[in-house]
Structures are given as structure tokens and as C-alpha cells.
Amino acid sequence: MSIRVHNTLSGQIETLTPIHPGEVRIYVCGPTVYDELHIGNFRCFVVFDSLARFLRQEGYQVTKVQNFTDVDDRTIAQAKSEGISLRELTDRYIDLYYRDARLLGIEDQIYPRATDYVAEMVAHIARLIELGHAYTADGSVYFSVDSYPAYGQLSHQPPEERQAGLRVEMEPGKRVAADFALWKRETDPAFSWPSPWGPGRPGWHIECSVMSAHHLGVPFDIHGGGIDLVFPHHENEIAQTAPLQPEGLARIWMHNGMLTLHDEKMAKSLKNTFRLSDLTGRYPPEAIRLFLLSAHYRSPLAADEEAMDAARAGLRRIENVLRRLAAKSRPAAELEGWERFRASLADDFNTAEAEGVLFDTVRGANTALDHGASPAALGAYLAGIERMCQVLGVRPEVGAADDDQEVLQLVSAREAARRSRDFPEADRIRLKLRELGVVVEDTADGSRWYRA
RNA sequence: GGCGACGUAGCCAAGUGGUAAGGCAGAGGACUGCAAAUCCUCUAUUCCCCGGUUCGAAUCCGGGCGUCGCCUCCA
Numbered sequence: 001m002s003i004r005v006h007n008t009l010s011g012q013i014e015t016l017t018p019i020h021p022g023e024v025r026i027y028v029c030g031p032t033v034y035d036e037l038h039i040g041n042f043r044c045f046v047v048f049d050s051l052a053r054f055l056r057q058e059g060y061q062v063t064k065v066q067n068f069t070d071v072d073d074r075t076i077a078q079a080k081s082e083g084i085s086l087r088e089l090t091d092r093y094i095d096l097y098y099r100d101a102r103l104l105g106i107e108d109q110i111y112p113r114a115t116d117y118v119a120e121m122v123a124h125i126a127r128l129i130e131l132g133h134a135y136t137a138d139g140s141v142y143f144s145v146d147s148y149p150a151y152g153q154l155s156h157q158p159p160e161e162r163q164a165g166l167r168v169e170m171e172p173g174k175r176v177a178a179d180f181a182l183w184k185r186e187t188d189p190a191f192s193w194p195s196p197w198g199p200g201r202p203g204w205h206i207e208c209s210v211m212s213a214h215h216l217g218v219p220f221d222i223h224g225g226g227i228d229l230v231f232p233h234h235e236n237e238i239a240q241t242a243p244l245q246p247e248g249l250a251r252i253w254m255h256n257g258m259l260t261l262h263d264e265k266m267a268k269s270l271k272n273t274f275r276l277s278d279l280t281g282r283y284p285p286e287a288i289r290l291f292l293l294s295a296h297y298r299s300p301l302a303a304d305e306e307a308m309d310a311a312r313a314g315l316r317r318i319e320n321v322l323r324r325l326a327a328k329s330r331p332a333a334e335l336e337g338w339e340r341f342r343a344s345l346a347d348d349f350n351t352a353e354a355e356g357v358l359f360d361t362v363r364g365a366n367t368a369l370d371h372g373a374s375p376a377a378l379g380a381y382l383a384g385i386e387r388m389c390q391v392l393g394v395r396p397e398v399g400a401a402d403d404d405q406e407v408l409q410l411v412s413a414r415e416a417a418r419r420s421r422d423f424p425e426a427d428r429i430r431l432k433l434r435e436l437g438v439v440v441e442d443t444a445d446g447s448r449w450y451r452a
Numbered sequence: 453g454g455c456g457a458c459g460u461a462g463c464c465a466a467g468u469g470g471u472a473a474g475g476c477a478g479a480g481g482a483c484u485g486c487a488a489a490u491c492c493u494c495u496a497u498u499c500c501c502c503g504g505u506u507c508g509a510a511u512c513c514g515g516g517c518g519u520c521g522c523c524u525c526c527a
Contacts, residue, residue, distance in 0.1 A: 011456090029527070037527085044527040072525060155522075157455045162523045171524095180524060204525040226527030227457085233525075257457080258521065267526060294475080295465065299458075300520060307464045310476035317475085320489060344466090353466050356474035363474090366490055370483095423485050430487080441488050448489095 003058065003346045005222075006298060008230060008253040009154055013348050018221055019251065023061045026052060027212040027250065029225035029233065030111070032069040033093035034078045038273035039288065039303065040259035040266035042104060046289055046393065047256045047297045047351075048224045049106045053391045054345050065215045067208060068094055068113040071201055076191045086115065086191055100276045103285040105393040110215055114207040118193045121202045121210045124244070125182045125195075133243045137173035139185030139198040145178040148239045154253060155231035180236050182206050205236035209249060213241070223250035227257055227298075228265070257300045259292075266303060279308070286394040287312040293351040293392055314359065318389065319396040321362045323450060324369050325382040326398065332379030337361030341388050351392070358388045399439075399450035407438055411449055414440065418447075 003016045018024050028048045031041050045066065052062045069075075070090035079089040090113070125141055128134040133147045145151045145159055152158040159178035171181070181203035186192040192199040212220060218241065225234065234253060241249040258265040261272045279288060291311035295301040337357055344353040365381035389396060414429040430440050433449070440449045 008456095031527070032525085041527050047527095069525090074525085152455095155455070157523075159523095161454050178524080224527095227521065228526050229522095230456085231522055231524080236524080256527075258527080260520075263519070265521070265526085269526075291464095299465090302464080304464075306462095306476070310464060313477095314475055317489095324489080350466075352464095353473075356466060359474050363491085367492095370491055418485085421485075427486070439488080442484080442486095443489080444483090 001058070001342060001346050003055070004348055005252060005254055006348050007251075008234075008255050011156065014252065016221070016252065018060065019219065022059070023063070024055050024222065025216040025220040026062065026064045026222045026224065027208070027216060027220060028064070028066040028223075029208060029229055030066040030068050031097060032072055032074060033090045033097065034072075034075040035093060035268065036096050036275050036277070037093075037100065038266055038268070038275050039279070039292070040273065042100065042276065043259045043292045043301065044224070044226050044256050045101065045106055046104055046292045047349075048254075050293060050351060050391060050393050051222075051224075051254075051349055052107065052109075053393055054342075054349070057387070057391055058342070058346075063216060064109040065212060066109055066111060067211050068097070068111060069204070069207065070094070070113045070115050071191070072204055076188070076201075079191070080188070090115075103276060103280070104289050105286070105395060107393075112211045112215065114202065114211070117207060117210050117214065118202060120214060121206045122183075122193075122195045124206060124210050124240075125202075127244055128182065128240060131243050133240075134182055135175065136197050137175075139200060140171075140173060140181055141183035141197055141203075142174055142179040143182050143236065143240050145176055145180070145239065148242055150242070151178070151239050152235065154235045154238055157231075180205065180232060182240065205233055206240060208233070209237045209241045212249065213245075218245045218249055219247045220250050222252045222254055224254045224256070227255040230255055254297075256297045257295075259303050260300050261303045263302075274303075283308055283312050284315060284397065286396065287315045289394050290315055290355070290392065294355055296348075296350055296352050298348075314355075315394065315396065317359070317362055318385065318394070319398055321365050321369075322382070322385065322396055322398050323448065325365060325378055325385070327445075327448065328369065328375060329378035329382045330375035332376050332383055334380035334383070335387050336364065336380040336384035338384045338387055341384075341391075345391070354388070355392070358385065358392070361385055361388070399452060407433065407436060407449070410436075411440060411447060415447055418442070 004013050005016055007014045031037050052064045055062050071086060075086060075090055079086045134141050134143050183195060183197060184200050184203055186199040192201055238249055260266060264270055264272055266273050291308050294311060341354050341357045344350045344357055361384055368378060368381060410429050410433055414426050417425040433440055437451055438449050439452050440447050
């Protein structure tokens, strides 16, 4: 099945044709680690994690890189204010990223951090100066946008059409307002690296060009990130790579829409963020992941409570049907619903539609169970639903029964009480089990229990 | 001001020319000792508005209105 995705560069939906047959190489712009991340940040990471899962399921060997930006104005400012080293600060927030990433089921991948690649960035910048695409000014180095006529191709807007300096003041030393920093002169010796142009630190964009090329080779297949990175970040990555790599940095540029709260982009600067850890008391992380994939990745997604409640209810529905199926199915080669599911994802990674297919299949499975379908037929439902969950990256908590003797005794005592129609006793035992964290449900075939 | 998205039920959200997926919430019914779970039925004659193209439009075209994102360090 050919896989089609939207390419911001062309503005079109294009067929993914891997550069190296059978292999897909992906780079995703990761977080700046100066503070705890909010779930808006994670929308991007979850989307591209599922994309990688899907491509693997489709038989591709996937190499995926997601960086940590561990040097910029904010990380430096935060480290300074706490009186600690950059490494100490960023280690802390990288650890917190890993904690949340694990909870959200983000698979392991290559995680380079910018400060480990400063020497390579310096070498890259030096080449740009040699080729006449960059110039030094008072210890800083800027990329000359005028030296690259195609500038603006990703954001579909040439620099002269932009209102330069609308939001940020132009730095002195730049020849043209649109020029951007490759290297910034030292402002504090505690946070600087040596370079041929004097001590300083790398600009923001250069790290991604260098680290992606280092780990994936150039060009690679997919470069992803939030749509707010199109300009200037990704535009600049393209510009500063072009003189050294005529084939460009990446073939396909994919961008996810923003998570919004109260109709505004969720962002630290707007103070309308919440973190995964703010939600975990009320929602299992799997429900959050299901929620984050409930809209098409390019659409904005509103982080409202009702939508997250719906995702949680949906997750429970999945868990319940898996419990029902586990008791009655036999392994099957068929995967119920899977073809429709993968067709949705192959069409510009439509996870919203794919979730629709998943819930269709869940209902189909419940109906089949109610109608006493064969164990093999039920096995196909089980396999299909499990495969879909695997790609979406949700690991439903089925709470499988174990061999806890106390629980087993209570369950059978309750069964006996029910048989003798001693319902008050049965209810008393059910309550007691509940206190042990065990849920008992009575079905036509007897009681079933699981850990909540 | 420029560029790019978007506007579908109470809420979330698919659908991009052939007569409105799915989830949540709500109502009724079935099942049930009670729960829980599950199933069935119902809930948008209509897709922001106004024109146009077409046998046929939520889907294409034109014009409005509204919302969001970006315009130099924001996933």
C-alpha cells in the first residue's frame, strides 16, 4: 500500500518514496529542555511516534532521531538563575521528558543533544563562510539570506513580504533583517564554546541541520515538527544546508497543528499550559495518547475536558472488549478491521479516521461476542484490535487475573453465595474485593475479575 | 498588512462530486438478583452565510463573515 503524506514544501499530499528502499529515516524537532514540558509539546512527539510505528508495521526499517535543544537563551537564563551548570539543568528536564515519554508510550529512538555537536556545527558554519553564504559581525556569524534565492520556499513567503522585526528587534550587526544567527558571540563565559570567530554559542537552527545529517545522512526522508516551526526554524535549516547539499536536507516536511486551550495555542508564554503530570490523577496516560491522536495531525486540537473524558471512556471500552475477547478467542491469522485502519493511516496519516475504525471494530467484536461467534472469529477481532492499539501506541490495561490465593478464594466464595442466592453475602464479598483493587463482573459464563 | 490553515449535531471529530464515519454526553428498549459490561433504536433533511457550476455539492468556483497559526530562537 502506498503511503501518502502532506509535504509542507510542496503544499501537496505526496507518495512517500523512501530514498533507501525499504528504509525510512525521520528527524523530529524535539523540545528545548529548560522547564517541564506541557502536553502540547507531546502532541508532536506522539504523532511522529505513531507514524514510525505505522511505517514499521508496513515493513519499513525506520531510523528516527529526535533532538534535545539544550542550549539557547532560555536554558542559559534558567541555569544562571539557579546558579547551576547547563548540563545540570538540562539533565533534569531531559529526565522528566523521559518519564512522560515512557508513560505516553513513545518508543526509544536516537536522542542527540545539541551541546554534543558544537564542533560539527562550527565546521558547518565555517564551510558556509567559505562559500560566501555567511559573514561574521562582531564575534557573531550570520547566514546571508540574499545569498540563497530560494529562501522562503517552505513558508511560501519571500523575506521581503514579511514584516521583519514585528515581534523581535533586529540585532545590530546583521546586514539584512532577514539574516539569521549561526553563531552568537559570548555573553557569559560560563556558557560558551570556542570557535574561529571567538567564544560563543551556536544559533538555534544549526543544530538540527548538523545532527540530522550526522545520524541520517542527507537528504533523508521525513523532517517533522510543530507547524509553528515552519518559520523561521525549518526555513533556516533548509537555507543553511542547501549550499553544502544540493539535494536538500529532507524530502518531505511534515508539520502537526497546535494543541489549543481556550482557542489559543498552548504555550508557556501564554501561560495556558498543563503538563502530563497535571492530568495523570484523572486520566490514564493511554487516554491522553488516544486523545492526542483523536484529530487529524494537521488540524488544531482543543485540549478540553470533555474531549479527554471521551478519550478515557473510549480507552475503557477498548479494555473491556479485550477482557471479553481474552476469555473466548483462539489465535487467528486474520486481523479484523486492520485493512481499513491502515488505509486511513496511509492517507496522510489520518489517525482520527483510524480511531473511528478501531471503535467500529470494538463494537463489531462486542456484537460477535453477544452472538456467540466462533473462537477463531473472535481471535481475528482480538488480533485486529491489538494491532491497531500497537500502532496507536496505546497499551490498554487489561488487568489480567493472577493467582493471588486470597482473591481466588473470595471469588469462589462469592460464586458459591450467588449459587445459593445469598446475594447480600455476594455483595459483601464484591465490596471486599473492590477494596483489594479487584473488580468482579458477572457474565453468563460465570464471574470474571481483573485488577482495576 | 502578507502568508498558511480552518468553520460539520450538546461536545470532540471523520468525510473533498453521488446523497452525513466514529467517540462522548442524552433518551428509550434488551439482558441482569443488584452492579458492571454489552447490544439495539432514537438524537444534523443538513454541513458559517450568499451567489454560481453540475443531473447531483458539506465536498468545485466567486464573494462575504468568523476563528486560529506564522511573520526571527515557539512542538
